[in-house]
Amino acid sequence: MSTVLDHATGVPTGTPPQDSARATPARARRSSAISRHTHPMWFLVPAFAILFVFFFLPTVFNFVYAFTDWSGFKSQINPVGWDNFTDLAGSGTLYASLRITIGYAVLVAVFQNLFGFALAVLLERDTRLNHLVRVLFLIPVLMSALAVGYIFQALLKPEGALNGLLSALTGADVHTAWLGSTSWTIVVVAAIHAWKWMGLSMLIYLAGFKTIPVDLVEAAHIDGASPWRAFWCIRFPLLAPAVTFNVATALLGSMNGFDIVQATTAGGPARTTEILNIFIYRTFGQGLFAQATTMSLMLFLLVALLAFPVIRFLRKREEIL
Amino acid sequence: MTQPTYPARRPVRARRHEVSIWSRLRPPFVTVLAAVLIGVPLWLVVATAGKSQGEALTPNLSWPTDWQLGQNLADVWTQGDIPAAFLGSLLVMVPAVAGVLTLGSMAAWVLARRATRLNAVLYALAISGIVLPPAVVTIVLLLRQLGLAGSSLGMIGVYMGIYLSTVIFFVTGFIRTVPISLEEAARVDGARPAVVFIRIILPVLRPVLATATILICLYVWNDVFYSFFVVGGRLDTLPLNLFQVASAGLYLNNWHLIFAYIILMSLPLLIVLAVAQRKIISGITSGAVK
Numbered sequence: 225m226s227t228v229l230d231h232a233t234g235v236p237t238g239t240p241p242q243d244s245a246r247a248t249p250a251r252a253r254r255s256s257a258i259s260r261h262t263h264p265m266w267f268l269v270p271a272f273a274i275l276f277v278f279f280f281l282p283t284v285f286n287f288v289y290a291f292t293d294w295s296g297f298k299s300q301i302n303p304v305g306w307d308n309f310t311d312l313a314g315s316g317t318l319y320a321s322l323r324i325t326i327g328y329a330v331l332v333a334v335f336q337n338l339f340g341f342a343l344a345v346l347l348e349r350d351t352r353l354n355h356l357v358r359v360l361f362l363i364p365v366l367m368s369a370l371a372v373g374y375i376f377q378a379l380l381k382p383e384g385a386l387n388g389l390l391s392a393l394t395g396a397d398v399h400t401a402w403l404g405s406t407s408w409t410i411v412v413v414a415a416i417h418a419w420k421w422m423g424l425s426m427l428i429y430l431a432g433f434k435t436i437p438v439d440l441v442e443a444a445h446i447d448g449a450s451p452w453r454a455f456w457c458i459r460f461p462l463l464a465p466a467v468t469f470n471v472a473t474a475l476l477g478s479m480n481g482f483d484i485v486q487a488t489t490a491g492g493p494a495r496t497t498e499i500l501n502i503f504i505y506r507t508f509g510q511g512l513f514a515q516a517t518t519m520s521l522m523l524f525l526l527v528a529l530l531a532f533p534v535i536r537f538l539r540k541r542e543e544i545l
Numbered sequence: 546m547t548q549p550t551y552p553a554r555r556p557v558r559a560r561r562h563e564v565s566i567w568s569r570l571r572p573p574f575v576t577v578l579a580a581v582l583i584g585v586p587l588w589l590v591v592a593t594a595g596k597s598q599g600e601a602l603t604p605n606l607s608w609p610t611d612w613q614l615g616q617n618l619a620d621v622w623t624q625g626d627i628p629a630a631f632l633g634s635l636l637v638m639v640p641a642v643a644g645v646l647t648l649g650s651m652a653a654w655v656l657a658r659r660a661t662r663l664n665a666v667l668y669a670l671a672i673s674g675i676v677l678p679p680a681v682v683t684i685v686l687l688l689r690q691l692g693l694a695g696s697s698l699g700m701i702g703v704y705m706g707i708y709l710s711t712v713i714f715f716v717t718g719f720i721r722t723v724p725i726s727l728e729e730a731a732r733v734d735g736a737r738p739a740v741v742f743i744r745i746i747l748p749v750l751r752p753v754l755a756t757a758t759i760l761i762c763l764y765v766w767n768d769v770f771y772s773f774f775v776v777g778g779r780l781d782t783l784p785l786n787l788f789q790v791a792s793a794g795l796y797l798n799n800w801h802l803i804f805a806y807i808i809l810m811s812l813p814l815l816i817v818l819a820v821a822q823r824k825i826i827s828g829i830t831s832g833a834v835k
Binding site for chain 2: 231258259260261262263264265267268270271272274275277278279280281282283285286288294346347351353354357358359360361362363364365366367368369370371374375376378380381383384385388389419424427428430431476479480481482487504505508513516517519521523524527528531532535
């Protein structure tokens with residue numbers, strides 16, 4: 225299961241990739257066998273050239289151009305100090321966008337894991353029906369997030385299909401504007417995001433269940449544990465690595481989210497679902513490049529500051545178990 | 546690895562009864578759940594794509610009075626530039642995925658095998674992109690300075706920069722589980738590093754590269770955010786054209802065309818899923834369980 229942990233964390237822990245090899249007695253022999261002749265460093269060059277030009281350099285630029293007046297309206301770019309930050313903070317946009325992005329990420333992580341976990345429990349047995357249904361729940365994972373957003377926009381219109389269905393079921397006329405509330409729409413959009421990705425979480429949880437040794441659960445049964453207790457006290461804790469992976473990917477995916485929000489609400493109503501990437505897209509379209517860059521930098525810092533502690537916390541919890 | 550059943554061991558009769566009710570109720574419950582959660586949204590797409598514009602004004606689940614799915618698909622095929630968009634998507638995805646797999650594996654091999662302090666730092670840098678978001682706005686500026694703005698080459702480079710981390714991470718982890726003796730045998734025969742890599746390492750990497758291919762293809766094929774910044778308006782890709790059709794279509798209330806486009810766009814992926822579901826599922830989860 226170690227791959228999951230590492231992937232989920234992606235934490236540059238600073239440990240050399242082959243740390244375990246150092247401890248072995250064969251170290252001397254190995255280090256002489258592995259050298260710049262057998263594994264030349266030029267193998268790294270193409271990958272790092274691409275990473276440097278297309279990933280690191282733009283990131284460095286982020287730290288530079290956030291302090292300029294770069295825009296689509298003039299050709300010159302001048303340094304302006306902290307102006308972009310104070311403007312965004314002064315208008316309340318900075319705080320609102322950060323709050324909305326974090327709220328959205330947390331909601332998505334909760335929903336996606338609840339849905340995915342419930343599905344995994346429900347579809348755990350390897351029956352023919354379950355196999356088919358698992359594949360059905362993978363369809364949204366493969367579909368474009370933009371398409372998913374449009375589907376739900378149509379589904380959730382005040383006179384749309386969901387209200388029609390609810391009206392038919394309850395007998396009363398239902399006209400809820402699911403995407404029109406300034407306080408609840410963010411929750412609805414997060415649920416849509418979770419709907420798209422719950423099939424992936426389900427697969428990871430199913431894979432996690434399979435790694436749990438059968439005799440462990442059997443032993444609990446022999447000791448007289450109820451199925452309920454055996455589930456929550458034995459199997460659930462052993463799912464910790466899968467939880468780490470799912471929570472981390474859900475958090476990262478939603479903090480970098482764009483498509484679903486753009487296709488359902490485009491940031492509305494009254495900008496209450498305007499996560500950072502929507503703001504970046506909007507201001508970039510308006511030619512306000514420096515503001516877009518500043519927000520892009522904020523997203524970078526937000527992810528860097530939030531993701532690493534969260535992942536560290538989740539992994540610590542795994543170690544205790 | 547099926548779940549064990551313990552009918553004989555359960556001491557309490559009542560509980561056994563309870564469990565059997567649930568296990569009998571489970572299949573219909575699963576069916577209804579799938580029908581509501583997946584069936585309803587998908588039916589909405591098909592039904593609306595089969596309606597006339599007037600009937601599709603307020604998309605609902607009713608049966609189209611007059612099926613014109615073929616007509617709508619043909620309309621959107623030309624209006625949405627599907628052939629050009631399909632080619633554009635392929636033109637970007639194939640080189641980007643081939644590139645990240647090749648360059649990523651090369652780097653991962655050396656990073657996994659040579660445990661120097663420098664390599665530890667390089668590895669940490671290389672995989673930082675898994676977590677850290679790319680700087681979309683300044684990438685545009687950089688591409689302009691490089692003369693790659695709006696080109697497919699620039700787009701390929703950006704995707705490679707974003708997804709190299711994933712490949713390096715997956716492959717480095719995998720190579721660490723491959724015994725070094727495999728390479729040593731070839732080296733004793735005097736094979737050069739490039740030959741060892743191509744003949745010995747690459748074939749061993751097949752499963753992990755398959756997983757990476759599935760994931761990265763999925764992301765690149767469906768991406769609209771990064772492509773909007775890099776090639777928006779200059780190059781057709783399927784999601785970008787959907788974005789355009791929908792942005793215009795919502796204004797004109799052309800729901801039937803939007804959903805026809807979604808059907809055409811999703812069809813390749815659905816066919817791949819139907820044909821290779823086992824491989825896809827094991828590919829996605831093999832990153833999780835070894």
